[in-house]
Amino acid sequence: MSQQPASLEATLDTGPLDAAAVAAPRAPHRVKPSAVAALPRVLVWDLPLRVFHWALVVLVSAAIATGLAGGPWMAWHGRAGQAIAGLLVFRLTWGLWGTRYARFRQFLPTPSRVWAYLQGRWQGHGHNPLGALSVLAVLVLLLLQVGTGLFGNDEISFTGPWSGWVDEDTSLRLTGWHKFAAKALYAWLGLHVLAIAVYGLWLRRPLLQAMVTGRAPGAVPAAAGRVSIVLLLVSVGLGVALQLLF
Template identity: 50%
Template sequence: MSPGSGSRRTVWDLPLRLFHWLLLLSVTAAIVSGKWGGAAYALWHGRIGLLILGLLSFRLLWGLVGTRSARFLSFWPTPARLRRYFSGQWQGVGHSPLAGLAVLGLLFVLGAQVLSGLGANDDIAFAGPLAAWLSKADSDALSLWHQRLSSALLAMIMLHLLAIACYELLFQHRLLLAMLSLRKRLNRERVAAAPAWRLLLALLLALASVYFVQQLGQVRTPAPQASVATPAW
């Protein structure tokens, strides 16, 4: 089927697309706040990291109980699927096996980046919510990995954008239009929606993960010591 044939039908559900754009904005804000440093870094970088943690938690459960095109099993890049894709025999809905490989890789690196940031510190103004639960050496090690993973994440983002550009310019697949409208040209019926309770469950998991991490950080944060009055001898 040519890229322009078929009718435009819904493929990706609205929660998945909202996740995608919120994640894009959040990662951009995290990168900018990290580059600025200073007060913006100390105040906002950690908050944005918690937002990304919540988004990834939502995506994890939505990949298990969401709509068909959102589930990981629907685009898991098995060797058989990859062979069919590269031989031109793949005819699926949603992410192709190659795109699925890119999505899983990006989510893995981003998840590792967030988890390392939870225990990282900069020795000046910032400490992740779980840094107090770790030794200084372990926190410093996570800080180093957080910096290394940021370079890997930027590289994967650039490859992701390059792949989109190739699909748009070389293969005439309107991925950006599909990502904005939630629809793409298909010769089959649209993907069925998931029950509302599954969406609620995924949202509750996302909120619970952020709340749990925040509470852990507050438990181990030392309270400021009250000043002791000097006795008048």
């Protein structure tokens, strides 16, 4: 008889887990903590990706704070934006040639995958289909923010480093897009924080812990699809509210 592996986790590190080995919980409601604790944890987020994530958290927070403060803080707002641009270049590169779960092609949210997830039938590791949509959405928003900021000009205290490459009307138009995209980014951030809270407190999937250790449970709660629909509707409502109120 062949010898069994010393630990299931060691086996998982050497290759993908068979989907049949981790069936999703059947209960449609909250997942029991004991059930989640028993799920095997798979290394899905490598160290460079985790460093990128937390550096982005710090820099985006700094950019928002300095942008809202205005005045002399706008110089630091610009510096934070340029640092974010560097992080985005890394993420786009790592998404093409990085490790398995960091590659865009691995978690590409196709319609069939999204539909399977909403029905509670999707099984996989790394970003789930709606999580993948969220990742792609924030990358697009940040690229738009950085791009318009580089050419922007608020006529008060900030001039983008590339604003001289375009005429003033174009620069001001791009500044307007920069402000519009900021509201969409705020809506995404609100949804992201809400999703972390819901997944951690209700579905018992500690996303923050996973982004620190790089490991996440291999199974997906059956209720996750319904929760994701609610979060998606909340996100749309929050985005519309921000555009109408501010």
